[in-house]
Amino acid sequence: MRRFERKQNIFRNKDALGESYQPEQIEERDEEIEEYMAVLQPVVDGWEPNNVFLYGNTGVGKTAVTDHLLARLQEDIKDYDDVDLSVISINCKTLNSSYQVAVKLVNELRPTGAEISSTGYPQQTVFKKLYEELEALAGTIIIVLDEIDSIGDRDELLYELPRARSNNYLDAAKVGVIGISNDFKFRDQLDPRVQDALCERELHFPPYDAPELKNILESRAEIAIADDSVNTAVLKYCAALAARDSGSARQALDLLRLAGEIAENQDENVIKEEHVASAQTRFEQERVEEGMRELTTHGRLALLAVVSKAAKKETPSRTREIYEEYITLCKSSGTDPLAQRSVHNHLSDLRMLGILAANENRSGSRGNYYSYQLDVPFTSAIDAMSDVLRLDNEIELIRDIASVNKVF
DNA sequence: CATCCACTGGAAGATATGGCGA
C-alpha cells in the first residue's frame, strides 16, 4: 500500500482561500465600506443604532464587510466607556420563519442548557422571551441576520424588533438590526411597514466584475499559493468564470482552491486552466447531487419516474405521462400515490433545482404545457436514486432498459 | 371569432407530526 505523504507543491496557506478566512483588507469595496461606516456612526456616538438592510448576490462581500466592520467597531468603541456594545450574529439559512429566527436568537442569548425548543410556543411568547433576554443584556445591541431572505414572507419579527423600543418592550436595550439578503426581490415582498423600519438605510453590494475578481484572487493567491504555482492567465480564467456566473468572490476562490487540489493530486506543481475547468464541472455536479439528496420520498419518486422515461427514450415527456409512470412506481414500492397536482409541484421543484429541464410547449392542440427531461447526466440521477425505498428491482430494471437503449 | 381543452400555478384548507403548559 502507498504511504501517505505530505504534498506541498502548490499551497502555501490553503486556508486563505477558505470560507472562514478573514482577510486583513477587503478589496474592491471601498465605497461600500465608507457608506457602511457612516451608517454605524450613531453607535459610537451613543445613539440608537440604525437599522440596515444589505443586499447583493452571494459572495460579493456583504458578510465579510459586516464582520470586518463590526469587529473594528467593537475594538474602537473600547475608547468610550459610556457605550456598551453587544453583537449577535446569526445565519438564517436553515430558519424559514420569524418564529424560528426568534427561537434561535433566544437560544443564542441563553446559557447552554437553558435553550428553548423550536416548536410548541405561541409566537408572541417567543418574542416576549427574546425581549427579556435583550433587556437583560442591555446597552447597544446589534443583531445581524444573515441570509434573512430565507424567512420568506413570514416577516413579523422584522416588524417587531425595530419597534420594540417605541412599544415599550425594551428600555435598557437599544437594538439595531442588520439584515443581509441575497435576494433582490425579498425587499420588495416585505410588508411596507417592515420596509419603513428595517430598510431605513440600504446598502447595495453589486457583483464583482472580472477585473475586480482578478485583483481579489491575486491578493489571496499571494498568501495562499506558492510562488510560480499559478500565473495571471489562470487567475483571469477563474475570475472570468465566476464573473460570468455570479460575480461572486466566494465562487472564484472556491474554483481556485479546488483547481489547486486537483493539480496537487495529479502531482503537478502548477495550476493550469484545465484544472480550473474540471473544478468548475465538479462544483456543478456537487450542486445537483446536493439537491437530489435533499428530496422527499415523493420528490424522488417523481424524479425516478422521469429517469425511467428517459431510460425508455421517451423524454421529453409531458406531465400526464410522467404521472402515469409515477403511479406505476408507487404501486411497485407500496407507496400511496399523490394527486396529480402534487406531482406537478414536485416536478416544478425539480425544475427549479436544475435537475429537470422543461420545454414550454405552446404548439400542442391543448394550450401550453411543459415537457420535462433530465437536465443532469442520466447516470448521476439514477445513482442518487439508489436508496429509494424498496425499489431496488425497479431501479435495476430501469438500468437494464437504459443500457439496451444506450442511454447514459 | 367565440369556445374549448388540458395544463399551469396560486390560494386556502386538511392532515400529520412534534412540542408546550396545565
Added chain:
DNA sequence: TCGCCATATCTTCCAGTGGATG
C-alpha cells in the same frame, strides 16, 4: 391527559393561458 401551537406536505378548487376547432 387535553387543548393549543408551528410547520411540512398534500388535496381541492379555480382562474388564467393560448393554439386548435368549428
